[in-house]
Amino acid sequence: MKTGKKILVAVLIGLLLFICFLFYNLFSYKSRQIKVATVKEMPVSESAFYRLASSLKIKTVSTESGLTMDSLEFNKFSDFLSTNYPLIDSMLERVVVNKYSSLYIWKGSNPALKPVILMAHLDVVPVLETELKDWTHPPFDGKIVDDTLWGRGAIDDKIGLIGIMEAVEGLLERGFIPGRTMYIAFGHDEEIGGQNGAAAIASYLKEKGVNAEFVLDEGGSIVQRMVPGIEKDVALIGVSEKGFVSLELMVDMEGGHSSMPNSETSIDIIAKAINKLRSNQFPAKLCPALEGFIDELGPEMPALNKFVFANRFIFEPLILDIYEGSAAGNALVRTTLVPTIFNSGVKDNVIPRLAKATINIRILPGSSIDEVINEVKGIIDDERIRTNKNDFYSEPSKTSTTISAGYRILNTSILEVFPEVLTAPNLVIGATDSRHFESISADIYRFLPIYINPENIKTFHGINERIAKRDFNSAVRFYSRLIQNCN
Ligand SMILES: [Zn+2]
Structure with a gap:
């Protein structure tokens, strides 16, 4: 056999083995649901x-x-x-x-x-x-x-x-x-x-x-x-819960009359920061709780889903994609960030000095408030914006x-x-x-x-x-x- 052919055969055999391996995973992906003995239904007081x-x-x-x-x-x-x-x-x-x-x-x-x-x-x-x-x-x-x-x-x-x-x-x-x-x-x-x-x-x-x-x-x-x-x-x-923190972003700079605007105003700067934060999302990943969820429910699913979940090691990007498809699913696979308060200006012809926005962040277990704040500052990358943590916050749980x-x-x-x-x-x-x-x-x-x-x-x-x-x-x-x- 020519070397080229040999390589082709080797690749095909490798591929075949790999597919067998995927199917082996599927067939050994058995239900993990426990069985319990039925107990007599306890009466509950009418009142x-x-x-x-x-x-x-x-x-x-x-x-x-x-x-x-x-x-x-x-x-x-x-x-x-x-x-x-x-x-x-x-x-x-x-x-x-x-x-x-x-x-x-x-x-x-x-x-x-x-x-x-x-x-x-x-x-x-x-x-x-x-x-x-x-x-x-x-x-x-x-x-x-x-x-x-x-x-x-x-x-x-x-x-x-x-x-x-x-x-x-x-x-x-x-x-x-x-x-x-x-x-x-x-x-x-x-x-x-x-x-x-x-x-x-x-x-x-x-x-x-x-x-x-x-x-x-x-x-x-x-x-x-x-x-x-x-x-x-x-x-x-x-088995775990997300953390919670709100950050207030604030810019205080020269205002002025709206008839002669500077090239950048406090509102522009805050808006740009929010825009950056929203388009640079935190990475999606499967946290241990969600991995547990998949391992327990995967074997109970129809064949195709089961195949995907049984071979999570290669299909993880696909699984994450599916989760990211809905707001509820997305919240399970990443630290989310969303502006909830946006505040500036009092009069239509005055450029305000002050612009503020509050962003609410829900943190995936495994990360921390400090880590997330550092990340946020890095993404904003603008010294003119001050960041303040609100008083009510909680770290993600273990x-x-x-x-x-x-x-x-x-x-x-x-x-x-x-x-x-x-x-x-x-x-x-x-x-x-x-x-x-x-x-x-x-x-x-x-x-x-x-x-x-x-x-x-x-x-x-x-x-x-x-x-x-x-x-x-x-x-x-x-x-x-x-x-x-x-x-
Ligand atoms: Zn409650």
Whole structure:
């Protein structure tokens, strides 16, 4: 054979082997979903749903910092918990933190076991005056129509809080004693950063030397028809969350009359900087949480998707491309940056001295606020622009493992109550109170047992927030199973 032919044959054999290798990967890409034994469906008290309704009537609204909170309503909520959950009130220790947050301590029988922390927040976001008319039923009436409860807090996050309370009260009623100590932490200011609530509870626990097996907070949910290629509902367990920082960019330079403009004004400079930042995006990549998501759900997908995911090492650029195709997908694969405030000028014929813009940045785990700020300054590359970090920020979280006892307990409890779903780890885009607990536990998970689908996703912090009784009862069952499985 001629040398040229030999090379061609060698290349073809190599190619064939490579294709075999890709198919080998496909066929060895087996489902990683765990199987759990079915458990008898636990009855939930008929009145539980009405207690959730009553809790929505209490306007525990967190307003933007600077405005005073309605302390009367927060006190009312505190009393509501004492009166409606008498066993918890008499049998668990309750530590009140910064007046309105509560930490319940349910002593375990075995001090050798590490404790578990369940979290929820009792505050809700405000309802805009202008949107009141768009609500089918008023947001603070706790109205139940056809077994659906309407109101602010129905899914964020009073369902979590009341779900936990109902589960614990029910277990106490049945004489259940936990092996592990269970801490139940309810912050009162999650919607405005959690500094006085969850962060203060975490400091209290740290002072006591608490090191938890795992922490569970809101963040993930059961999504319906929202994972392309998967028909089944998917319970997403948040194993990490993005960081958050806002930067104010400011230029202060000579203004003047608009009849004789200089070649560059403060507005031009800020606009140029924003333009540069928007056209030089942070690189896309798969963070460990998303890799975990792909590994868990890839084998459940149709053949073509499965082939791509099974061979992530060569198809990663294609996978990233697909994610970048939608705003929601894009947010999962990169640190995002967007201008949210733009400010300059007061009069049509005056060139302003001052121009300002605020950019909001959501940081992918693995990076940091300092790293991102340096990058931003590098991209802007203009000494005339001053950059100031806003007071409210948070670093991206660490990534919790999926091979811990905590993850297994959580995964099992989900499947016991929702046997028809698939489960997978995921990255949480928003910030949760759990980020304040990183020094209390290595394993922080974010999951709220509610269904989120394209129809109800907008009700989150939006109009017509609501929950069906059946779904609320499942949430109570979930927390009950979880507590039992911890022990
Ligand atoms: Zn929330």
